[in-house]
Amino acid sequence: MRARTxxxxxxxxxxxxxxxxxxVxxxxALGTLARSGVTAAVGAGTAWPLATTVENLTGAAALGLLLGVLGRRTETPRVRAARLALGTGVLGGYTTYSALAVEVQRLAAGGEPLLGVAYGVVSVVAGVLAALAGVVVGGGRTGGRSPRDRDAADAPEAAP
Structure with missing residues (x-):
């Protein structure tokens, strides 16, 4: 018989x-619709894939913000549901690092190898920085304490 939780x-x-x-x-589905809207609003523009850059950087910042906020909470079914629906679902559908890879290859194969490399490096580095900024804004700077440690430290002390 399987154990139950x-x-x-x-x-x-x-x-x-x-x-x-x-x-998820x-x-x-919602994230993909949002990405489509951003792509339509930003347009193709220049050789630099601006729509994908906007989507990936805003998505990385939003994911960092979400994780900064949720990271301050104890993992409960509601927190897990928010993380799955918003982080993995919406922001996973909204960001498009697979398009980044295709666009780097397209630029390199189209005679713009330096632009392709620059686009890839800038996108990844700026994405990491955007995610970090989101975590900081979301309050994810916790001094290295785990949610359990924070909950225990924030609990009222028992009277002697």
Whole structure:
């Protein structure tokens, strides 16, 4: 007989739970629609893939912000659902690092290898910095304490 966890739920990994998959799928659909809207608004422009750059950098910042905010909370089913729906789903569908790879190859094959390399390096470095800024803005600077340590430190002390 399989062991049960709280509330009778099976110990099935999150990525195999139908509800979690549905959250990611619904969020991904919304994120993809948002990316399409940004692409239409920004347009093609120059040789530099501006729409993809905007999508990836704003998505990285938003993901950092989300993780900064959620990282301050104890992992509960609601926090996990928010992380899956918004982080993995919406922002996973919104950002498009696969397009970045294709665009780097397109630039290099199209006679612009230095522009392709510059685009790839700038996108990745700026994406990491945008995510870090999002974490800081989201309050994710916790002095290295885990959520459990923060919860214990913030709890009122017991009277002697």
């Amino acid at each position: 709280e509330r009778g739920a099976s110990p099935r990994p999150v990525h195999l739970r139908p509800g979690a998959v549905a959250l 799928a619904a969020g991904g």
